[in-house]
Amino acid sequence: MIRHFLLLVLIIFSINLSAQESKEWAERLNALEVKLDPNNKRFELQELNKALHSIWKSDTELNEIMRHTKKLQVVKSEDLEMVVVAFGTNTYSGVYQLEWLVSYAGKSWSYSEEVQITEAKSNVPLIINITQKQEDIYSVSIHRGKKQLISASDMVTKGLFEDLQMLTEDTQKDSLNNIIEKQLMRLWTDKEYYENTFSQLKRMKTLHSKDGRVKVCTYNIQKEGFKQQFYGAVIINDESIIVKPLTDTSDKIKSPERSTLSDKKWYGALYLDMIETQSGNQTYYTLIGYKGHDEFMKRRVLDVLIVQNNRIRFGAPVFKTDRLTRNRVVFEYSAKATMMLRYDTNQKMIVFDNLAPADPMFRGVYQYYGPDFSYNAFKFSKGVWELKKDIDLRNPKRQ
Incomplete structure (x- = not known):
């Protein structure tokens, strides 16, 4: 009897504590209205996000918060499986800071976004829409008046990518990535999503x-010992959608600059840009990629993708350097250095830092290489990317 009484007291105490925390949270949100310092606002919004992530256990907490403020917006999906919560305010001039949280299948994710706005008023309401496209695929959009702040095609995949970054063991990463790949395959094979840039899947690059x-999606996972493993797919838009999942076999490719590869034998990279060129009837999709780094070296790559009869091939003898012609170009340099490698749309050239050893005695030992403040470029002519040395560049951008 005493045990039951103590349990009842504990439950009542927990409910009262939860109600008090919810009320205090709402009062902090309301107080933002009178704050003037934009840095203070930014900090407080992020702290409110963290606090809500901790407080929010069920509808009870949200209902209690909404008793004390009208500045929190809450929307559920039609099947009641997903809940999206959002709040925010103007910070700097022309900037709105949105804080939003998502709950689904026992998981919760929180996000913070700064969005450029033209509406100066601070009391413009947020509008949240959740649309269930397929089972486990929910698109979410958040508007502030007529301004779209967020458009996410698949909130579950977005959240799983966030979970992936928090894991430390390779076995855990591989297990979760298997789920992500299955989820992505559903998006890739659906023609409705072909034009989608998946901009809210920030861990994956879509070109x-x-x-x-052609559409190319790639992402990477850092494994133990600085090892980078790459994943993705080439999606071909024909009469139907054809998906070619990519298998990273970088460690087994002994001569990457001379190799012709396929989707099943891929020199994996996170592709940042794609340049389309034509020679005769052949289209070349040249890819600028980042291969990550270990404790000593970084690697970047120029590759070329060819699509014929709905088959894909990576690598072709189109990179002409001095007397050599390569299937792809691999840049290796010190992990402490940064290298500029980008496509210049004005000059229609791939421009990049010339890499050299810090001392002539380290020639060929690439962990000691870095930019020497001169620049080279590849310019497409007569079916090949021809090397141009010592070009003049103004204000190059490094990555």
């Missing part, structure tokens, strides 16, 4: 060819 025929 579209200008001719509308």
Whole structure:
């Protein structure tokens, strides 16, 4: 009897404590209205996000908060499985800071976004929409008046990518990535999503060819010992959607600059840009990629993708350097250095830092290489990317 009484007292105490925390949280949100310092506002919004992530256990806490403030917006999906919560305020001039949280299947994720706005008023309401496209695929959009702040095609995959970054063991990462790959395959194979840039999946880079025929999605996972493993797919837009999942076999490719590869034998990279060129009837999709780094070296790559009869091939003898012609170009340099490698749309060239050893005695030992403040470029002519040395660049951007 005494045990039951003590349990009842504990439950009542927990409910009262939860109600008090919810009320205090709402009062902090309301108090933002009178704050003037934008840095203070930014900090407080982020702290409120963390606090809500901790307080929010069920609808009870949200209902209690909404008793004390109208500045929190809450929307549920039609199947009641997903809940999206959002709040925010103007910080700097022309900037709105949105804090939003998502709950689904026992998981919760929180996000913070700064969005450029033209509406100066601080009391413009947030509008949240959740649309269930397929089982486990929910798109979410958040508007502030007519301004779209967020458009996420698949909130579950977005959240799983966030979970992936928190794991430390390779076995855990591999297990979760298997789920992510299955989820992505559903998006990749659906023609409705072909034009989608998946901009809210920030852990994955998505590139579209200008001719509308090819889409390339890539992402990486850092494994133990600085090992980088790459994943993704080439999606071909034909009469139907054809998906070619990519298998990273970088460690087994002994001569990457001379190798012709396929989707099943891929020199994995996170592709940051795609340049489309034509020679005769052949279209070349040249890819600028980042291969990550270990404790000594970074690597970047120029590769080329060819699509024929709905088959794909990586690598072709189109990179002409001095007397050599390579299937792809691999840049290796010190992990402490930064290298500029980008496509210059004005000059229509791939421009990059010339890499050299810090001392001539380290020639060929790439962990001691870095930019020497001169620049080279590849310019496409007569079916090949031809090397141009010592070009003049103004204000190059490094990555």
